[in-house]
Amino acid sequence: MNYSRQRELILKTVKENKIHPTAQDIYELVKEKSPNISLGTVYRDLNFLAEAGIIRKIDIGDKQIHFDGDISEHCHFVCLDCGKIHDIERKDYCHDENKNLIAKGFIPLRKDVIIYGQCPVCNKKEREN
């Protein structure tokens, strides 16, 4: 790793944190070890790391972007009461009717599935070039 001390620290902090922290969260944690780090650096490095695919951005619609050091395939359960973001395994949300989820005590009320990729039109366009 030829990352700067700050970037290294930000990455370590995200990887170790299990609560899906926001940029502000990371900023406050990192400040303990690097007191004069800039919030701008935290945002820049988090975006850099997400762009590189080393961490993951998650948008739960609460105005702040959350970050996840776990880039394995999984989805998230947001509790509308306490706000906690729980990790959910593929087998627990892919089965019909959320049976597994309910068996574990979760009460799913709303599910937002957003798939990103290339639509048929853009894919055709690309293949023509």
Next chain:
Amino acid sequence: MNYSRQRELILKTVKENKIHPTAQDIYELVKEKSPNISLGTVYRDLNFLAEAGIIRKIDIGDKQIHFDGDISEHCHFVCLDCGKIHDIERKDYCHDENKNLIAKGFIPLRKDVIIYGQCPVCNKKEREN
């Protein structure tokens, strides 16, 4: 319906629009028929209608909230090239490995599944009261 003329118009505009418009989009469309409507009113009424469950908010992580007049169960495919938001039926994303999606020419690259509800801890707490 005992909605105001503005609210009625906003609702109609969202229902008729198939491209998942933003508040700004709605504002510009509605202004054609009601030239001195306020952007604040558009935001207020869109939130009111979403809260009432008559329309749906969708957050695709592009900073702006999109609205959907179709509240039936379906999910969204966001093209990373053209940005278009496509409607996807349940059967097309629930099957393993996105077979149906690929058969239709979509290239799924990333899937964000966010489930909202009540976590086991909060559910237990509620049942105890």
Next chain:
DNA sequence: TCACAAAATAGTAATCATTACTAATTATTT
């Protein structure tokens, strides 16, 4: 029909997460 209360609106100001900018610092290459 009129008075009064409640709801909704237009217009604007404030908020706040995020991004952009700049000058200074640090790392890398020649």
Next chain:
DNA sequence: AAATAATTAGTAATGATTACTATTTTGTGA
């Protein structure tokens, strides 16, 4: 070591969204 590139701290700007306020519209009941 000098030149070049990358990164940073600190701060300013951005922009979608929300909050506020005075005014207008709607509803209701005497």
